[in-house]
Amino acid sequence: AQKITQTQPGMFVQEKEAVTLDCTYDTSDPSYGLFWYKQPSSGEMIFLIYQGSYDQQNATEGRYSLNFQKARKSANLVISASQLGDSAMYFCAMREVNTNAGKSTFGDGTTLTVKP
Amino acid sequence: DVKVTQSSRYLVKRTGEKVFLECVQDMDHENMFWYRQDPGLGLRLIYFSYDVKMKEKGDIPEGYSVSREKKERFSLILESASTNQTSMYLCASTTTPGRDTGELFFGEGSRLTVL
Numbered sequence: 001a002q003k004i005t006q007t008q009p010g011m012f013v014q015e016k017e018a019v020t021l022d023c024t025y026d027t028s029d030p031s032y033g034l035f036w037y038k039q040p041s042s043g044e045m046i047f048l049i050y051q052g053s054y055d056q057q058n059a060t061e062g063r064y065s066l067n068f069q070k071a072r073k074s075a076n077l078v079i080s081a082s083q084l085g086d087s088a089m090y091f092c093a094m095r096e097v098n099t100n101a102g103k104s105t106f107g108d109g110t111t112l113t114v115k116p
Numbered sequence: 117d118v119k120v121t122q123s124s125r126y127l128v129k130r131t132g133e134k135v136f137l138e139c140v141q142d143m144d145h146e147n148m149f150w151y152r153q154d155p156g157l158g159l160r161l162i163y164f165s166y167d168v169k170m171k172e173k174g175d176i177p178e179g180y181s182v183s184r185e186k187k188e189r190f191s192l193i194l195e196s197a198s199t200n201q202t203s204m205y206l207c208a209s210t211t212t213p214g215r216d217t218g219e220l221f222f223g224e225g226s227r228l229t230v231l
Contacts, residue, residue, distance in 0.1 A: 043224060104220060
């Protein structure tokens, strides 16, 4: 069974600074996808970034980067130059790729607060 | 603009009532999912479907059932609502694994309160 662990229930960061949100995962599958989603207070879930298990390079999307360390089974999200609008709940997720539906397993989430 | 639409944003039901939560996607996705979200517990998978009339149990299926009669529509049914089913319910859809990155597209959520 797949498992995602996010050990930081809440994080604070000063505006314009960088912040790292931790995520470790556990799976016996050789192929999988790793994702980060953002959920603002309005409730909608927003896809941020994806990393495939065979990707050699860390994924980047604008101010978001995923620090993928396969041997350590970690997939930390790095947000550079934090903005007030980054205040939200962040979820790490892993998707199966060798099944019919490819279901996703989520961590418990990290609430990020950006201070002005 | 691609979309997953959930029929109700807020519902209040009484214990024992039958509850239908409907979800429609316009992206021709094969796979659809129902999650419930509770504080401190993240998103937990209730049921999912990878094709019309195909359904599989997720991690917490007890007390729920689903229906997928058409590709675009996936319904979650609470046969007899109980207070411990008070929660936020999120519907999501995505493509077949391996076709692309495979991120989930979510509806806005349905917040159900059972009294």
